[in-house]
Amino acid sequence: MTSGLGSQLPTRPRTGGQHDPSAMVRGPALNLIRGLAMAMRASAALALFAAAAVVCILSVTGIGLLAVPLVIPLVRRLSTAERRSAARWGVLIESPYRPVPCTAIPFEDGIVGWVRRCRWLLTDPATWRDLLWLPVDSVVGLIGLLPVVCLYATGVALLQGSTLWHPASSLWYVPNFGQNPTTELWALPLGVALLTVWVWISPTLFRWHALLAGTLLGPTKRAFSDELPATRPRIRPWFTTLRTRATHAGIATLFGAVVAAASEVCLALVIVNSYTLLLMIVGVGVLLLPAITAAVRWLCSASRKLAEYFGAQVDEPYRPEPDGLNDGLVGLVARCRWLLTDPATWRDLLWMLANAILGLLCLLPAALLYYVGEGVVLAAGLWRPLADAGHPRWYGPILVQSQAAAVAAACFAVALFVVWLWFAPFVLRTHALFTAALLRPTGTALLTARAKHLAETREDAIETQAAELRRIERDLHDGAQARLVAMGLALGAAERQLDTNPDRARKLIAETRASSASALAELRDLVRGIHPPVLAxxxxxxxxxxxxxxxxxxxxxxxxxxxxxxxxxxxxxxxxxxxxxxxxxxxxxxxxxxxxxxxxxxxxxxxxxxxxxxxxxxxxxxxxxxxxxxxxxxxxxxxxxxxxxxxxxxxxxxxxxxx
CATH class of the missing domain: 3.30.565.10 (Histidine kinase-like ATPase, C-terminal domain)
Known part of the structure; x- marks a missing residue:
């Protein structure tokens, strides 16, 4: 099978064969190296995820934008390495990234080009899928260490089986090994069994890891190698749905944390704006109001874009800046009057005051996800030292102080995770509707803008039509009309010379015929310029x-x-x-x-x-x-x-x- 780009998929590596005895050694050795590489990529994924999380949080203040074009390319390189590794196991993962826009060259336009590059990176859905893959791979990628652990256990077992029972020996393989010769006699066959398991289990683990990488790091449609057996594991539709839902919930949770942090900025701006309005009484506020209002409008514009991302269309409601504003004191006062008489300015302040409280609710998806992680950690074994210390933890309605309670806590955490998948987008969607209710233009503003737009377009249409009529008149006067006049003069001259100089008359008639053809072509071009026949x-x-x-x-x-x-x-x-x-x-x-x-x-x-x-x-x-x-x-x-x-x-x- 070939991919959409026409490249042949690599065949599945073989771990051994009847006609190549060296493959029985070469295959496991290569799998050992690949497992170590997978574990190293898992460690790098954890470090990059921590760095990307810090950068995304700092991007709220603008500082993180300086590091986004540096960290995200490293994440993409790691994801590309995962795609190449998956291709060795028959899973072709095509690059899902959007092409680089021509304006996103770093430092070409200074800070403007840098910000454009950040926008290109952060608006690409593949970037967020890469970031979602990092914490997954930091856990799942550790399966690459299983062949190493299995090989180590095999060596210990073989060593104990060959030395038999030595009471002074400190080597042990499983509990009670080294206690009597009878159990140690089982070490040799157990070591051989583990070696066989290691040889056969590593390709399966790597293929499953490749399929998991394909669900997050590639496009929706992926091609698989024809070399794989028909019974290979397939990605089920429910898993694709779960992946999509988890991606949306993860993005909503991340943006919810950003909105919660921005809500405190809203509170600070409301306080500063209130003091600025009070200072307007003594005239000092005139100097501060334009800058404070610009910051408020920037934050509100960012909130409108976020609301549009979650399905609520919010247009800019501000009145256009009047013409003739200068930079002097008079122009500054006129600018303040324009800002204060715009109803959208006061609606922005009302939204920021309400968002200072309601925006904190957007932190609930992150809190719920944290609580899910707490349940998983408790069920994984943290409950035991807490219970031994006499401080068992409550997880929801469950007191986790036994293994059965830990399993119940894990089930409860899974249920909360399912709730989180739907709850996180719902919270951000609700916040988007709240933003749209206050920050979108009012009905009066829409009618005013529409009337102004219609007046401008009517005037432009009239001017365009007048210009088109003048063009047609000019083309007729300078083109076809001039040729028709010349044709009349030529025919008059030919008529006068028809009896005295017939040859000259025939020549003038031939020239007139050519002029008529040219005039006809110009008329056709003129008609085509008015409305082309092919268009009709x-x-x-x-x-x-x-x-x-x-x-x-x-x-x-x-x-x-x-x-x-x-x-x-x-x-x-x-x-x-x-x-x-x-x-x-x-x-x-x-x-x-x-x-x-x-x-x-x-x-x-x-x-x-x-x-x-x-x-x-x-x-x-x-x-x-x-x-x-x-x-x-x-x-x-x-x-x-x-x-x-x-x-x-x-x-x-x-x-x-x-x-």
Missing amino acids: ERGLPDALRALALASPLSTRITVTIPGIVSPAIAAAVYFAVSELMTNVLKHAEAEHIDITASYENGKLSVRVADDGNGGADLNDGSGLAGLRRRLAAFDGTVAVDSPRGGPTVVDMEVPCVLS
Whole structure:
């Protein structure tokens, strides 16, 4: 079987064979080395998990962002080593990471590039699956020591079996060994049995470890080697569901701890903001209010993004900054007036005051998970020294002072773990709804913004239409009209020379015929510029493909639009893509263009990317601004990512309904 990339899976290593006696020694020896390597990776996973946890906690204050691009790549290297190790046992785990964005080169743009790289790493779901794998591997990876322990026990058993009974010998293998010769006679066959078990059990353990790594470190669909037997262990659907649920619960627990820590920051900002408002009476607060409000809005914006992650859409409710604000004292007072008259400012303060209390509830998933771990540790044996010391622990309703009570505590911990799987996302989802209730725009604000947007788009549409009419008039006047006038003059001259100079008359008529063909071609181009025939006859997908075929650059196009786009929106998108391709040809010095058009969630999305020199800016008054105005008439948006040196990526989205 081959993977999606077409690479052949490695075959399962053999531990022995009839035709190769040396494999009976080489296989176990290699398994011993692989077991030691697995145990070393488990130790490294524990250290990296501790470092990553500290970095994630410090990221709340911004300090951890300095270490995120340093720690996460180390985690990815360790995960890559696990994938390569799993491939030796027939489990192909493809790399699940998102490609590196062109703006995420460290230190290229200073602190901005560093923060972008942090955003790329932390928004990749594969990063969190790697972090979830670290504590799992730090425990499960210790099975690599089992062959070493088994080999050690085999050596001790063989040594005791060969020396028989020596009362002075301090060697022992199991309890009561070395007490009498009868039990020691069993050491030799027991050692041989352990050696056989070691030879056969190590490949099975390693394959199970590889399958477990594949559930967390790879994509959903994995390929397995055809060399493996049909009875190999498969990953059950319930295990995949459990893994997904545990991943969501783990992410929710981590974000819950962050929200709980941020709630104390909210309380501090509310207190500082209250003192700033009091100082407004004496005028000192004018100097502090813009900075304090900026910090409050930054924290609220981060909370909106977190709420969107957990399924609550929260838009920015703030009024746009008025024009003409200067940096002097007058401008500072005007800025304070703008902030204080915005209702969203007071809603932010109300949310922060409530979140200072309700945000602490987001720590409940972490507390529940800690309590689950406490039950596991008690059941694993911690209950015994506590009970021997006369201080047995209560775990829920169970007094753990016996082995039966320890087993019951373990079952109760498993039940709490199942509760945690659903409880953690529920808590963060509830907090997201609370955030959306206070931080989303009010109905009045939405209507005001909508009315303003409609007024702006109507004005832009009128201006665009007037500019288009002027362009058509100019093209008719300078092109087809001039040629028609020239044709009339040429025909008049030919008529006058028809009797006196027939050859000259025939030549003028031939030139007039050529001019008529040119005028007809210009009229066709003009009509095509108003509404291309291919767009009316074949629809938007084929019209975009026609643009790609007509481009002199190497153009790759992917269109997945399962329906017919309305003519007005199709024309706007077609001309937007045409203008972008023209800009690439004129200014970008590119060699390749990628066009992707798709329809999802009620939005038509088009991406145009090139490998040119970049530097395009949506706000520099270029043609991109006109393109944005054209799509804004349909509530469309345009986003440009074009760093210096390229590449350039332009994303366009237009809400529409397909027919």
